[in-house]
Amino acid sequence: MGGNSSEYEISLMSGREVIKNLNPNKYNIFPVNINRDGKNWQIGKSATLSYHSSTDKKVKSINKTINASILTDNKIDIVFIALHGPNGEDGRVQGFLELAGIPYTGSKVLSSAIAMDKVLSRQILEKTGLKVPKYLIYKKNDTLNIIWQKFKLPIIVKPPDQGSSVGITKVVNKKNLKSALRKAFKYSSMALVEEFIEGTEITSGILGNDKLVVLPLIEIVSKNDFFDYEAKYNELKCDEICPARINKKLSKKAQDVAKKAYQALGCKGFGRVDMIIKDGNIYILEVNTIPGLTAVSLLPKAAREAGISYSKLLDKIISYSAP
Numbered sequence: 550m551g552g553n554s555s556e557y558e559i560s561l562m563s564g565r566e567v568i569k570n571l572n573p574n575k576y577n578i579f580p581v582n583i584n585r586d587g588k589n590w591q592i593g594k595s596a597t598l599s600y601h602s603s604t605d606k607k608v609k610s611i612n613k614t615i616n617a618s619i620l621t622d623n624k625i626d627i628v629f630i631a632l633h634g635p636n637g638e639d640g641r642v643q644g645f646l647e648l649a650g651i652p653y654t655g656s657k658v659l660s661s662a663i664a665m666d667k668v669l670s671r672q673i674l675e676k677t678g679l680k681v682p683k684y685l686i687y688k689k690n691d692t693l694n695i696i697w698q699k700f701k702l703p704i705i706v707k708p709p710d711q712g713s714s715v716g717i718t719k720v721v722n723k724k725n726l727k728s729a730l731r732k733a734f735k736y737s738s739m740a741l742v743e744e745f746i747e748g749t750e751i752t753s754g755i756l757g758n759d760k761l762v763v764l765p766l767i768e769i770v771s772k773n774d775f776f777d778y779e780a781k782y783n784e785l786k787c788d789e790i791c792p793a794r795i796n797k798k799l800s801k802k803a804q805d806v807a808k809k810a811y812q813a814l815g816c817k818g819f820g821r822v823d824m825i826i827k828d829g830n831i832y833i834l835e836v837n838t839i840p841g842l843t844a845v846s847l848l849p850k851a852a853r854e855a856g857i858s859y860s861k862l863l864d865k866i867i868s869y870s871a872p
Contacts, residue, residue, distance in 0.1 A: 550563065550564025550565070550580070550581070550582055550583070550631045550632065551564070551582045551583040551584060551585070551632070552583045552587065552632045552633075552634070552636050552637045552642075553583070553584075553585060553586060553587025553635075553636050554633065554634035554635045554636055554637060555634055555635075555711060555715045555716075555736060556633035556634035556637075556711075556715065557585050559633055559843065560631055560632050560633045560634070560637065561582070562843040563631040563633065563841055563842035563843050563846070564580070564582070564631040566842055566843055566844055566849075566859070567629060567631050567842055567863060568580055570859040570860045571629075571860070571863055572860055572863075572864070575864070579592070579593065579623060579625060580592070580593065581619070581620075581628075583632070587636060590619060592619060592623075620646075620649060620651055621649065621650075621651070626652070627651075627652045627653065627654065627870060628651055628652070628653040628654070629653075629654050629863070629866070629867065630642060630643070630653055630654050630655055630839060631839070631842055632839065633839055633841065635665070635710060635711070637839065638661060638664075638665055638837075638838055638839045639661055639662050639666075639710070640657075640658040640659065640660075640661035640662035640665070643655075643656070643657060643658045643661050644658045652870060653870060654818055654819075654866050654867060654869075654870040655818040655820075655838055655839055655866070655870065656814075656815070656816045656817045656818060656820065656838040657815070657817060659815065660814050660817065660838065661838050661839075663814050663815075664814050664835075664836045664837070664838045665710055666709060666710055667707075667709040667710065667741055667835055668686055668709050668741065670814060670835070671684065671833075673813055673814060674810055674813055674814075677809060677810075677813040679806060679809060679810055679813070679833055680831060680832045680833065681832055681833050682705075682743040682744050682746055682832050682834070683699070683700070683744045684741060684742060684743035684744070685699055685741075685742050685743075686709070686739050686740070686742075687706075687740040687741075687742050688738075688739050688740075689734060689738070689739075693726060696726065696742055697723075699742075700742065700744055702720065702721055702722070702723065703719055703720060703721045704719075704720050704742055704743065704744060704745055705717065705719055705720070705742070705743045705744075705745050706718045706720055706726070706729040706730060706732075706733050706740055706741070706742050707733055707740065707743075708733045708734075708735075708736040708737035708740065708741065709737060709739060709740070709741040710736075710737050711736050711737070715736060716732055716733050716736040716737070717733075718732055718733070746825050746827050746832055747827065748825045748826050748827030748828075748832075749768060749793070749795065749825065749826040749827075750768070750769040750770075750771075750823070750824070750825045750826075750834075751766045751767065751768050751769065751793050751795070751803060751823075751824050751825070752766070752767050752769060752821055752822065752823045752824065752851075753766055753767075753803060753804055753807035753821065753822045753824065753851075754767075754819070754820075754821050754840070754847065754848040754851040754852065755808065755811045755816070755819065755820050755821070755822065756818075756819050756852075756862075756865055756866070756869070757818075757819075757869060758817050758869055761808055761811065761812075763804040763807060763808055764851035764852055764854070764855050764857075765791055765792040765793075765851050765854040765855055766791070766792055766793040766795070766800055766803055766804065766851075767791040767792075767793060767847050767850060767851055768789070768790040768791070768792075768793035768794055769787060769788075769789055769790075769847075770787065770788040770789075770790065771787045789847065789850060791850055791851055791854045792854060795826065799826065799829070802831060803824060803826065803831050806822075806824065806831045806833065807822035807824065810822050810836050811836065814836055817869065817870070818866055818869040818870050819840070819848070819865075819866045819869070820836060820837055820838050820840065821836075821837040821840035821847060821848050822835075822836050822837075823835050823837070848862075849862060
């Protein structure tokens with residue numbers, strides 16, 4: 550948990566919740582908190598207790614330089630990855646664990662990298678015959694005209710390789726476009742510009758490898774302009790309705806679309822597919838290979854609706870990944 554990404558705090562929240570809900574009669578839990586700098590690890594019980602105090606002198610005294618031996622020497626059987634965003638969700642830590650010969654939860658290296666890249670993943674989804682919002686890639690030297698030639702307001706501007714709606718802006722006024730692009734460029738060398746689709750936003754949690762379990766759909770009703778970072782992690786800013794208020798036929802269609810997207814990217818273990826419905830059409834926004842696991846996150850909420858407790862959810866994720 551933790552890690553060198555803009556989602557550091559959210560990852561710590563996920564990690565803490567995973568530790569809290571793992572069955573201590575089944576597992577010997579060995580918390581590993583990767584610092585914001587990405588260079589040091591806090592390990593053992595202190596990592597759990599100090600997830601909000603990485604500058605504390607006591608914590609610094611137990612820091613250890615990243616080394617696979619931390620995991621191999623402590624005889625780790627499997628790593629539960631609760632890292633979000635770059636370095637944790639994009640195939641890098643997965644590659645590190647592959648090289649160290651240590652099993653881990655979730656999707657493998659290639660699928661993780663593809664799903665994190667919103668451009669490459671959309672190209673694959675389109676080739677599979679699935680719908681995605683109309684989009685273009687904007688680079689720093691491009692002119693604004695290429696945006697106005699393709700889109701009418703409102704539009705969405707975001708970095709193509711972040712999660713949790715980090716760096717995203719809904720542009721409703723032409724004069725705000727430059728600042729939206731600057732915000733996206735803080736996180737990436739390019740910006741993803743896409744049409745804003747006014748519709749019913751839903752998400753579908755998925756469990757499994759070959760035989761998939763598609764969880765009940767959740768309808769997302771943000772009280773902000775869109776489902777931004779604040780709305781995702783502040784329950785007062787968003788209503789999350791499970792099951793979603795759509796008819797059975799449309800619900801089944803959306804679950805099938807989510808399953809096809811998950812399979813198209815080669816995802817494993819668990820994931821979440823975010824979609825929006827307009828005029829009966831289902832558009833895929835993104836596929837999350839390590840969805841949030843905080844106390845207010847969508848995947849555990851959908852699992853509960855399916856009769857799967859948080860503890861059982863973790864058991865399933867681990868069982869899909871065990872060697």
